[in-house]
Amino acid sequence: MNEKADRAHGTESETQARIAELKYSLHLMRQNPLVLAGLILVVFFTAVAAVATLLVSNDEAFMFDFGQSYCWSNAVFSWTQLEATCPPGTNFILGTDGFGRDLLRMIILSIPLDLKIAFLIVAAASAFGVALGAIAAWIGGKFDEAILRITDVFFAFPGLVLALVFAALFGRTVQTLTLAVLLVWWPTYVRLTRGQVLVEKEKTYAEALKSIGVSPARIVLFHIIPNAIYPIIVQMTLDIGGVILTFSALIFLGFSPSPALPELGNLAADGINHVFTAPWLIVFPGLTILLIALAFNLMGDGLRDILDPRLRR
């Protein structure tokens, strides 16, 4: 406990200890090839997302020029339209989709949208959940009980159904779908934070701070939450993958705002129309989702090992 009280005040030895801690974390990270792989993938996808609009113009997703298609040999007649999909090859590395768009360019274009939505949902869910969980745990009593019961209700729901009903009611826009996923996601953070704060609140340093007259808001915000933040960070990292999966699943199940929207789930949904004639259209977008989710899960899994002091030495 002394160590933690020291930390709250911030001395020179403490910064040194922190640097040593960081070095040890880096060492652990180097020891674990899986985390490193996850980290590299995460950096790669974030970098792609950052420069995506420079690589591919946003308008390209909505330009269908069937006359320009090179691949009439693979033309498939359907009842509604003439479709020309190119197999992966020299002209197009990953082939073209049913609208005659270059699949690789569409995947690059959809990565920023997916990542942006995932970051947004996780940030909003964790901010709301952490605030509510911390307040509930600190106040306790009836309020805590009420919050706990409400999260119970949300946990007993088949999560996807709630999101589906919400999306069905409020129309098929990206904003609605984001809200729908958010609606399902926040209770996890309430539970997690509540548990953490309940433990920290009983510790000596919290008592000490209370006894010297620090305001409760200050104690929770600046002392308890920083001490309880590691499991929440791990959960956030793991959830980014989960959110992308859920969001793209909603789109895939038929809540797509527009069939042409460059979003990974949407690209895969377009692929099922051609699943036996042009399998690459479903394989590559899904593989991208898998890799993004895997990257964040690898990182989160490793962070858990690195940040958890019980597993350290």
Next chain:
Amino acid sequence: MIFVLFGVSAIVFYMARGFPSAFAPWAQYVSEKLKPGQLEAIIKAHGFDQPLYIQYWYWLQDVFHGDWGYSNWANGLPTYYVFVSRFPFTVELTIAATIFTVALGIPLGILSAVKNNTAIDHVARIIALTGYSVPSYWFAYILQLVFFYYFYTWGLPNLPSGGIISQGLAGTVPTITGLPILDGLLAGNLTYTVDALAHVILPAFNLSFISLGYLARIVRASMLDVLRQDYITMARSKGLPERIVIYRHALRNALIPAMTLTGIFVAGLLGGAIITETVFSWPGVGNVSLRAVFLGDSNFLLLYCLVTALIIVVTNLVVDVLYLFIDPRIKY
């Protein structure tokens, strides 16, 4: 527990009936034969113009009388009947998926823990992580593509791409339990049973691939924890072979957290795996609930959400009680 069920029903009721764009509950009465003014009369007679809390009260009264309303898309059959006729298919899928999950997830976790920080551990962990990073709708189509389409084009014995039974065999066996595999066995019809088994493999594997990752991780973590305990060192120092130490001494305690997780999976799966059931056109409750969402059948959604919530709540309770019997260290 009661509160949870009321909460779930109130939220669904409010969402399904309350919003301006909500699913119209009187849709089942609309037909071309209606004269002008009749629809308004029906709405008035059924109380659909009343405030929501009064409507909710009416609905609760009906539910306690066992009346769950009607599903107009299913030829106006009672919603309860629609649910009960579909539930056995979901049960069959759940059983198959649970068997897959346990049979693959636990060995993977043990392997990962025993060979900790070796290449085998890394491979096992990547398999587990891939399991819960995979978009299940995508994986379902990939399974269909490979085991149905490509196996077919290569002339290999292929698995069916969807449904519960081949078309020619449907209805050849009397429905006793509702589970196609069990019905086939009870009727002594081996062809039917094998066909039903072949249909269940792909969807069950798709479902289990997601959950076995979680299971393997929990087993790995608790196994590592147990292997560090004193009594394991004791067992080893007695000179017991490593096999006995791991399988007889360590595994028993390591499997307790795995049991909780399996319970939660079973509860979640019984609620119907919407995505998997839809892709494999498996006629279970998850598949129907997606249809109910699109067709605005609030009666079915209410029944479905309540049953699912009930299953989850009861499972949590059962798991807690089972702990008492399995783990002698826990006493309430």
